Amino acid sequence: MDIPVLHRLALNESPYPPLPSVREAMHRAVAQAHRYPQFHPDDLTERIAAWCQVTPDRVAVGSGSVGVALQLLRAVVRPGDTVAYAWRTFDAYPLLATMVGAQPVPVPLTPEGHQDLGALLAALDHRTRVVVLCNPHNPTGSLVTADALSAFLRQVPRHVTVLLDEAYVEFARHTDLPGTPALLDAHPNLLVLRTFSKAYGLAALRVGYGLGAPGLVERIRRQQLPFGINAVATAAVKASLRAESELRLRVDTVVAERERLRRELVSLGWRVGPSHANSVWLATPDPVDEGAAALTEAGVTARHYPGEGLRLTVGDRNANDTVLTALAELPAHEGASRM
Numbered sequence: 001m002d003i004p005v006l007h008r009l010a011l012n013e014s015p016y017p018p019l020p021s022v023r024e025a026m027h028r029a030v031a032q033a034h035r036y037p038q039f040h041p042d043d044l045t046e047r048i049a050a051w052c053q054v055t056p057d058r059v060a061v062g063s064g065s066v067g068v069a070l071q072l073l074r075a076v077v078r079p080g081d082t083v084a085y086a087w088r089t090f091d092a093y094p095l096l097a098t099m100v101g102a103q104p105v106p107v108p109l110t111p112e113g114h115q116d117l118g119a120l121l122a123a124l125d126h127r128t129r130v131v132v133l134c135n136p137h138n139p140t141g142s143l144v145t146a147d148a149l150s151a152f153l154r155q156v157p158r159h160v161t162v163l164l165d166e167a168y169v170e171f172a173r174h175t176d177l178p179g180t181p182a183l184l185d186a187h188p189n190l191l192v193l194r195t196f197s198k199a200y201g202l203a204a205l206r207v208g209y210g211l212g213a214p215g216l217v218e219r220i221r222r223q224q225l226p227f228g229i230n231a232v233a234t235a236a237v238k239a240s241l242r243a244e245s246e247l248r249l250r251v252d253t254v255v256a257e258r259e260r261l262r263r264e265l266v267s268l269g270w271r272v273g274p275s276h277a278n279s280v281w282l283a284t285p286d287p288v289d290e291g292a293a294a295l296t297e298a299g300v301t302a303r304h305y306p307g308e309g310l311r312l313t314v315g316d317r318n319a320n321d322t323v324l325t326a327l328a329e330l331p332a333h334e335g336a337s338r339m
């Protein structure tokens with residue numbers, strides 16, 4: 001018999017539905033659904049630019065941040081080029097690389113689950129067109145701090161574009177975060193990728209954006225589908241920017257729940273490192289496969305990498321309590337090796 005899904009914690013979504021003000025804006029836009037959206041999303045681009053305190057020529061909007069990433073790869077990759085990224089990471093990167101005819105170059109994480117910046121640099125050669133860094137990292141939640149990132153960027157050759165995926169940056173509370181405007185000024189080969197899918201809770205609407213040097217942004221925009229950003233999504237994003245302080249409180253709640261979840265999991269004996277995203281990462285040799293089965297039994301979907309790890313999206317309090325109960329009752333728990 002199928003077990004009903006009570007809590008969706010597999011895709012790093014927000015546990016919150018859109019705010020009433022965002023819903024109202026969407027309803028108003030739905031009433032105009034017989035009209036096309038803008039040919040290019042100029043208004044939205046300007047709003048995002050003002051909000052990020054950069055000029056509009058530094059902003060490329062796309063269909064989710066994954067859409068912007070594809071536009072970038074289409075803009076810069078030629079057949080036979082390579083795309084390097086730490087592995088494991090967001091599953092889309094190998095797919096996107098293959099879609100544009102590039103050869104994917106996965107570079108293993110360090111044993112602690114960090115992106116190995118030295119190994120990534122060593123993997124770059126004349127065929128490399130793009131290197132992806134995910135910060136905070138999916139799935140481990142680890143962070144590359146400002147100094148390490150600056151040193152990395154200084155060593156990346158100019159013919160390689162750095163795709164700095166900051167899909168989860170709003171959940172990072174580290175004091176040593178990279179400052180985006182200064183990085184953009186210093187590195188014309190950098191594209192910072194952001195999304196409205198995670199902290200802003202609009203995953204279904206598919207809006208992301210990239211910040212970069214005007215020349216790079218221009219090339220990325222040329223790959224954008226005309227009329228490609230839908231009007232309901234545009235209305236929702238604009239309303240979300242107006243409701244930023246309310247949304248920030250929601251993010252603060254997710255961050256507080258993340259810290260509680262981690263603390264409780266550690267007290268149950270799981271080795272859980274600090275996370276700077278809206279997820280926590282459980283890894284072998286802790287009993288992650290048994291954990292995944294226990295969660296399924298409890299009606300929780302999580303992201304399970306068999307024999308390797310379990311990524312749990314931070315849900316609302318009720319969902320997180322369900323996770324804690326399921327993992328505390330694990331038969332394998334008693335016998336597992338603990339720190």
Ligand code: PMP
Nearest residue numbers: 064065066090138167195197208
């Ligand atoms: N980057 C990372 C690291 C992600 O984990 C995800 C979604 N899981 C994305 C990008 C894609 O997000 P979007 O909905 O903006 O395409």
